[in-house]
Amino acid sequence: MAIHTILVTGANGQLGWELGQLAKSYPAFKFVLVDRSELDLSFPETFEKIIHSIAPDCIINTAAYTAVDKSETEKELAFTVNATAVQELARICKGLAIPFITYSTDYVFNGEAAHPYLCSTKMDPVNYYGSTKAAGESMAMEVNENTIIIRTSWVFSSHGNNFVKTMMRLMKERESLNIVADQKGRPTYAKDLAKATLQMIEAMNVGKTINGVYHFANTGETTWFDFAAKIKAIAGLTCALNPIETKDFPTPAKRPAYSVLDTSNIEQTLSISIPHWEDALSSCMKEINTN
Ligand SMILES: NC(=O)c1ccc[n+]([C@@H]2O[C@H](COP(=O)([O-])OP(=O)(O)OC[C@H]3O[C@@H](n4cnc5c(N)ncnc54)[C@H](OP(=O)(O)O)[C@@H]3O)[C@@H](O)[C@H]2O)c1
16 A cells, blocks of 8 residues: 555654655655654553544654653653654554654664674664663564664754754854764764655655665764864854863763764665765755754
8 A cells, every 4th residue: 555644753853843844845645743742752552542543654753752861860751752652653553554664873882883883783772862762673673573763873954953053053152162073973964864764655655665774874974073163164153173082071871982874775775875964964054044
């Protein structure tokens, strides 16, 4: 059966919002975007009734407990939203025989690798947020082997809270900033991830089998320091940036030192080439400045 009605959770998040923006360009689909007030992931027992009333052909779950540091102390809620709720959505999708797409994170890995993480690399999270996302992956797969998991990293958008918007603000307010320079990863423009997700659904609609784990991030790798330096250059700001080490910027949740994702699987499956993060950043900042 072709996918027509797509239920998107987390409508006010970066990715949920970008999917909402793209909806206009995909008239073949009917999008039902729900926010926390309409579908609260901390109450999995309420999902069945809500989902049956919408009768979607596919669910895209962008909602998540994403406060990495806060999750170290708000453990129960983080686990319910990122693991128990994801399993329940997967179970319901299996019952309805519809695709279920959910997102995970580079933080499921320990950061000790020297090469980009493959979809098949064993998960070994170093913080509680990563543990909840890893549990969500496993628990969803347990009840629905067709679950589609897209791991992503360092997400930014013109909407919501993210590193790009924080840096643009702080660089205007302060004369200098200390930025961690020893963590490596791949920034991801939520708009590009939203597009790839819809390309996945289009591929399924023409009979392609898609399931299991995929990685999506913009091309190229960087550090938070170099990411910030690029933001500064594009914005034409003068704030001094000082590179610092992770050990000099203690946070409640430990961060993996290296979390570069290998995206070849999704590129080959969908026959797409993913934009470089610097180009994606320029587009996003242009959008921020015109809003
Ligand atoms: N952001 C990143 O850097 C990053 C990195 C790796 C992976 N990911 C993953 O990518 C996916 C999309 O992330 P994102 O960047 O779009 O996250 P985001 O901007 O933080 O948005 C998350 C959304 O989830 C919603 N949410 C939180 N708790 C909820 C609940 N109990 N019930 C319903 N909705 C709830 C939030 O609602 P409110 O607006 O009401 O707070 C928010 O709109 C997530 O699975 C995330 O774990 C993100």
